[in-house]
Amino acid sequence: MDPGIICFQHCGPKVFCMNLTEKCPTCEEDLSEAKFLLMPFRVPYPFVRASQYPCAVVIKPTVGDFLNDYYNSMDLHIGVTNSSGLIVEFDKHGLRRHKSKEWDQCLLLDQVDTPWREHWDNVLTTFCKDSCWTAKDYDEDAHNCYSFVLCFLCALDYGTLSTAAANRSLFCEQFIVGRTTSAGKYISLFRKLKERCFYVHKE
Ligand SMILES: [Zn+2]
Incomplete structure (x- = not known):
């Protein structure tokens, strides 16, 4: 890659x-x-294959890939992986837990330490059973991929990651902007x- x-x-x-x-x-x-x-x-x-990063928060362009298609931060889609590296994502199709090639070129926002993996999986499993993550509930602005990931991270109660997740713009500032900016430099060189x-x- x-x-x-x-x-x-x-x-x-x-x-x-x-x-x-x-x-x-x-x-x-x-x-x-x-x-x-x-x-x-x-x-x-700067990019990673999500399946190789268990219990992580990852981000990628909604359509296409970073190197060829990424244009600005509005086009981003966020998800998490479980301890086996499966992607768990919420979008207009509802909640999905699967292996997906679409996540082979993404940015790693954070990954929890190994001792936390069991806790991560437990919270994620419980969280996914919540009935509000169906395709019918999806709303592009108010109930989207960010809502899913941020609510999950709050429920996780894991240090600064969860603290920042309580506030959309704080999370964006602390975990997204720096990564997309440096990836942007790489993308521009590549092009x-x-x-x-x-x-x-x-x-
Ligand atoms: Zn020279």
Whole structure:
């Protein structure tokens, strides 16, 4: 999934590319024996496969994926995983607990420590039995995926995650904005490199 964006600095500006260029795009020096200001390294891929993160809170675009389709924070859909890595999500289809490829490129907002996993599953199971999470109850603004996840996190009673969950905007500030902002930088690099071999970042 990781497209493998590489970053290096040879004579000045940061250069980003998918495959290391032969010559420095800035000064044209052959890079095979060149000295770098910053040795080439792989830019950390910000996304995860939800199924590999049990008992976690995850977010993804409502439609499509981050790298190709994400446009702004309005398009986001939030869900949680249980201890076996199954996705539990609430949307217009109602409540679903399943394995889904659609969650193979998402942002990890938080994950509880291992000793808490049994508690997480118990609260989640009880919470899912609540009758207010059917397709009929769904409302795009007032009773949506955020309502489901935030109510569950409050019921969980797990430190700052639950405290923040009591308030939509506080939760967004503490757990979402930072992640989507840094993912946004990666996405913008990826899209630049879809059109050309390298991108020189001039400060
Ligand atoms: Zn150079």
